[in-house]
Amino acid sequence: MRLLLLWYGSTVGKKVLMAGTGAILLAYVVAHVLGNLLIFRGPAAINAYGAFLKSLGPLLWFARVVLLAAVGLHITAAVQLTRRSRAARPVPYRRQEPQVSTVAARSIRWGGLAIGLFIVYHVLQLTTGTLHPTFHGADIYANEIDAFRTWWVDAIYLAAMGALGLHLYHGTWSMARTLGVRGGGRRGPGLRNRGGVAAFAVGVALTFSAVPLAVAVGILRPRPAGEGVGHDVAQSGRTSVIVRHFAPADGSGAPTRPSALAAPDAPANRWPLPGGHRT
Numbered sequence: 001m002r003l004l005l006l007w008y009g010s011t012v013g014k015k016v017l018m019a020g021t022g023a024i025l026l027a028y029v030v031a032h033v034l035g036n037l038l039i040f041r042g043p044a045a046i047n048a049y050g051a052f053l054k055s056l057g058p059l060l061w062f063a064r065v066v067l068l069a070a071v072g073l074h075i076t077a078a079v080q081l082t083r084r085s086r087a088a089r090p091v092p093y094r095r096q097e098p099q100v101s102t103v104a105a106r107s108i109r110w111g112g113l114a115i116g117l118f119i120v121y122h123v124l125q126l127t128t129g130t131l132h133p134t135f136h137g138a139d140i141y142a143n144e145i146d147a148f149r150t151w152w153v154d155a156i157y158l159a160a161m162g163a164l165g166l167h168l169y170h171g172t173w174s175m176a177r178t179l180g181v182r183g184g185g186r187r188g189p190g191l192r193n194r195g196g197v198a199a200f201a202v203g204v205a206l207t208f209s210a211v212p213l214a215v216a217v218g219i220l221r222p223r224p225a226g227e228g229v230g231h232d233v234a235q236s237g238r239t240s241v242i243v244r245h246f247a248p249a250d251g252s253g254a255p256t257r258p259s260a261l262a263a264p265d266a267p268a269n270r271w272p273l274p275g276g277h278r279t
C-alpha cells in the first residue's frame with residue numbers, strides 16, 4: 001500500500017493513472033458511439049438495446065461504478081498534475097507563443113471540464129429524464145427525437161462533440177505515449193501516427209453528432225401516432241416494466257428476448273395506463 005501511495009505521489013504515477021483511466025473511458029465512448037448507431041435501424045433496435053443494458057442489472061451497476069471511479073481518478077490526477085506544473089513555474093511566461101503544441105493540447109483542461117459538464121447534463125436529460133420536458137421512460141427513440149428537435153439542445157451536443165474530438169485527439173496521443181503503446185509502422189496507421197489518431201477522434205465526434213444532426217434535418221423522425229415503441233410495457237406505480245419486445249409494423253428492427261426493465265417514469269410519461277398494454 002505504501003509503495004502504491006509512493007508511486008501515485010510521483011508525476012509519472014499520476015500520468016500512468018490518467019492514461020489508464022483514460023483508456024477505460026475511451027473504451028466506453030467507443031462502445032457508446034457504436035450502440036447509438038442502432039437508432040438508424042429504428043425504434044425497436046435502439047429501445048431493445050437500452051432494455052438489454054438494463055437487464056444486465058448488477059453488471060450494469062458494476063460498470064457504472066467503474067466508470068464513475070475512472071472519471072473521479074482521471075479528474076483528480078489532472079488537477080494535481082496541473083497544480084504541480086504551475087508550482088514548477090510560479091511566474092507565468094510574459095508572452096507565450098506556443099511553437100509546437102496544438103489547439104487540442106492547449107484546450108485539454110477546459111475541454112475536459114466542458115465534457116464533464118456535458119455528461120452531467122446528458123445523464124440528467126436522457127438517463128434520468130430530470131432535464132427532459134417530455135421524457136418517455138425506456139422509450140429511448142422518443143427521448144432522443146424529442147430532445148434533438150430543439151435547436152439549442154443540438155447546439156449543446158455539437159459543441160460538446162467538438163470538445164470531445166479535441167480531447168480525444170490529444171488524450172489518445174498522450175495516453176499512447178505514457179503507456180508506451182506503439183501501433184503500426186513509422187508511417188502506417190496506429191498510435192505512432194498523428195494522422196491516424198486525428199482520424200479516430202474526428203470519426204468518433206462525427207459519429208456521435210450524426211444522431212442530433214439526423215433529427216435536425218429530418219432523417220430521423222418521430223414515430224407516426226399509434227406505432228409501437230418496440231416493446232410491451234406494464235405499468236406499476238412510477239415504474240415501467242418491459243414485458244415483451246416486438247418489431248414495429250415497418251419491419252425495422254428484430255424482435256428480441258423478453259427482459260425485465262425497471263425505469264423511472266417522468267410525469268409526462270406516455271404509458272399512464274395500469275396493467276400491461278402496448279404503447
Ligand code: HEM
Nearest residue numbers: 029036050064119122123126127140157164208209211212
Ligand atoms: C449525440 C451523442 C449522444 C447520444 C445520442 C447519446 C445517447 C444516450 C442515451 C439515449 C443514453 C441513455 C441510455 C439509457 O437510458 O439506456 C445515454 C446515456 C449515457 N451517455 Fe450518452 N449519448 C451521446 C453522447 C455521449 C458522450 C459523448 C458521452 C461521454 C463522453 C456519453 C456518456 C453517457 C453516459 C455516462 C450515460 C449514462 C449511462 C448509464 O446510464 O449508465 N454520451 N446516452
